[in-house]
Amino acid sequence: MKRLINDGYEVVEEMLEGYAAANKQYVNLDLENRVVVSKLMSEEPRVRVIVGGGSGHEPMFLGYVGKDFADAAVVGNVNTSPAPDACYEAVKAVDSGKGGCLYLYGNYAGDVMNFDMGAEMALEEDGIRVETVTTTDDVYSAKDKKDRRGVAGDLPVFKVAGSAAAKGYDLDQVKAVTEKANDNTYSLGVALSSSTLPVTGEVIFQMDEGDMEIGMGLHGEPGIERRKIEKADVIIDEIMAIILDDAKLVAGDEVYVLVNGLGALPLLDQYVCYRRVDQILNEKGIKIHRTDVGNFATSMDMAGMSVTLVKLDDEVKELLDAPCNTPYYKL
Numbered sequence: 236m237k238r239l240i241n242d243g244y245e246v247v248e249e250m251l252e253g254y255a256a257a258n259k260q261y262v263n264l265d266l267e268n269r270v271v272v273s274k275l276m277s278e279e280p281r282v283r284v285i286v287g288g289g290s291g292h293e294p295m296f297l298g299y300v301g302k303d304f305a306d307a308a309v310v311g312n313v314n315t316s317p318a319p320d321a322c323y324e325a326v327k328a329v330d331s332g333k334g335g336c337l338y339l340y341g342n343y344a345g346d347v348m349n350f351d352m353g354a355e356m357a358l359e360e361d362g363i364r365v366e367t368v369t370t371t372d373d374v375y376s377a378k379d380k381k382d383r384r385g386v387a388g389d390l391p392v393f394k395v396a397g398s399a400a401a402k403g404y405d406l407d408q409v410k411a412v413t414e415k416a417n418d419n420t421y422s423l424g425v426a427l428s429s430s431t432l433p434v435t436g437e438v439i440f441q442m443d444e445g446d447m448e449i450g451m452g453l454h455g456e457p458g459i460e461r462r463k464i465e466k467a468d469v470i471i472d473e474i475m476a477i478i479l480d481d482a483k484l485v486a487g488d489e490v491y492v493l494v495n496g497l498g499a500l501p502l503l504d505q506y507v508c509y510r511r512v513d514q515i516l517n518e519k520g521i522k523i524h525r526t527d528v529g530n531f532a533t534s535m536d537m538a539g540m541s542v543t544l545v546k547l548d549d550e551v552k553e554l555l556d557a558p559c560n561t562p563y564y565k566l
Contacts, residue, residue, distance in 0.1 A: 236436035238536065243434035247290045247312055254297060258562045261301045265328065268321040269310040272328045275302035275560065280333035282400040282409050283307070285325045286393055287350070288340050289314045291430070292453060294563035295389060295532040301561030304397035305339075313433060313535075314454045316345035322353025326363055335364035335406040337413065339393050341385025341453075342369040366406055368396070368413045372422040372543060374481045375450035375459055380418065384452055387495035387532040388420040391545045391555060394564070398557035416551050421482045423474045424541025426451035426497065427464060430534045449473060453497070453534045467504070471511040474542050479519070482546060486520030491555055493526070493543035498533035500540050505529065512542055524552060531563070 240246050248266060255264035255271065263272045276283070286296050287309030296308040306329040311317040326336050338354060340346045347369065354365035371380050372388025385392075395416040399409045427447050429438035439455040442448070447465070450458030484490065494509045496502070509528050516523055524547055545551065559566050 236431045238431060238433065240433050243432075243436070246433040247310065250290065250293070251297075251310065261562055262297075265324060268324040269317065270321060270325045270328060271297045271300050271308045271310065272325075273300045273302070273306050276306050276329065277401070280331035281403060282334040282406050283329040283331060283336045284339065284393070284397050284400050284409075285309065285329065285336055286339045286389075287311070287317050287322065287325070288343070288346055289316060291535045292532050294530070298563030299390070299393060299561050302559060303401040303557065304559040304561045304564060305393060316343065316349045319349045319352035319356065322350050323356040323360075326353065326357040326365055327361065330361075330363050335366065337396055337400070337406065337409055338365055338367040339389075339396055339413070340369060341389060342371045342383060343385070364406065366410045368392070368410055368417060370417055370420070372417070372420040373452065374421050374423050374478055376452065376456070384456070386422050386424065386453055387493055387541050387543045388417070388422045388545070390493060390527070390531045390564070391491055391543070392417045392420055394559070395551055395554045397559060398554035401557065402554075412550060412554065416545065416554075419482075419546040419551070420543065421478045422541050422543040423450060423478050424495070424497065424539055425449050425470055425474065426458070426537055426539035428499065428538040429455060430498065430537040451539070453532070467507045468511045471508050471542070472515070475512060475515045478542060478544055482544060484519075484521055484544070484546060487522070489522040489524050489547045489552070490516065491525050491545040491547060492516070492523055493531065494528045495532055495541045495543065496530040497537040497539040497541070498530060499536050499538040502529065505540055508540055508542070525556070
């Protein structure tokens with residue numbers, strides 16, 4: 236294992252302590268519950284946005300807590316959902332007394348169960364209404380959109396929710412526009428290696444040197460097929476063909492584009508990949524409104540990347556472009 240840690244069993248707490256210390260102008264930390272809370276929340280009562288999931292995907296979740304994005308993040312063990320009590324504590328930490336809260340997280344069984352329990356606790360104990368939107372952008376993970384995994388599409392979907400809350404939308408409106416953004420978000424990636432688990436020091440799955448897997452999930456869930464690594468353009472052509480077919484994008488449509496690194500793929504390679512994405516979209520007459528390239532939703536030290544497209548309408552575009560200020564995303 237080529238990692239710089241102390242104790243694998245303490246890695247999440249030590250990461251949180253370091254993160255909160257480095258970003259003390261942005262966040263407070265409830266270390267016992269692993270809840271990161273924004274210091275920049277609006278003073279006026281409004282809907283609060285809470286994101287969360289397992290650790291190991293940084294800067295996903297905690298990196299987007301700040302001003303006019305997420306108000307809190309709940310962090311679980313590596314690749315493991317947060318506990319229900321922690322989800323509930325996040326609600327108590329940020330609820331404004333008016334408007335309620337929205338939970339946002341990837342569509343994984345453990346997260347669904349634990350966040351649902353947190354929402355029930357908030358309603359029963361404190362009378363706080365909590366609604367939920369799960370991200371379902373991974374096009375290969377299931378045929379039906381509602382059954383898909385959430386991967387790098389978390390970023391634009393979360394951004395839409397935070398911006399809608401900042402504009403004063405009520406809870407039903409925030410939920411509705413967030414669902415609309417999610418329904419129009421499509422991702423697919425390729426893994427070139429496994430990540431390593433801090434506790435064991437071992438890889439999550441075995442992959443032969445020189446292999447790749449199209450469609451692999453953030454936690455090592457199986458993809459479409461495993462084969463030898465090919466040139467970047469060949470890989471992007473395959474990924475884009477699948478996404479464009481699934482999204483039914485046509486000439487004249489407008490999209491937001493995210494090329495996301497999974498942790499160990501150099502930015503040099505990511506921009507080579509984006510070059511081909513840009514070429515394909517221009518060839519097909521699909522307008523690129525805005526692009527992000529970098530590590531936004533990782534899998535620790537996994538080598539690989541993904542492409543995310545969000546089909547835009549005027550409302551989603553405006554919310555994606557609205558100002559925000561967090562340690563890992565600023566507009």
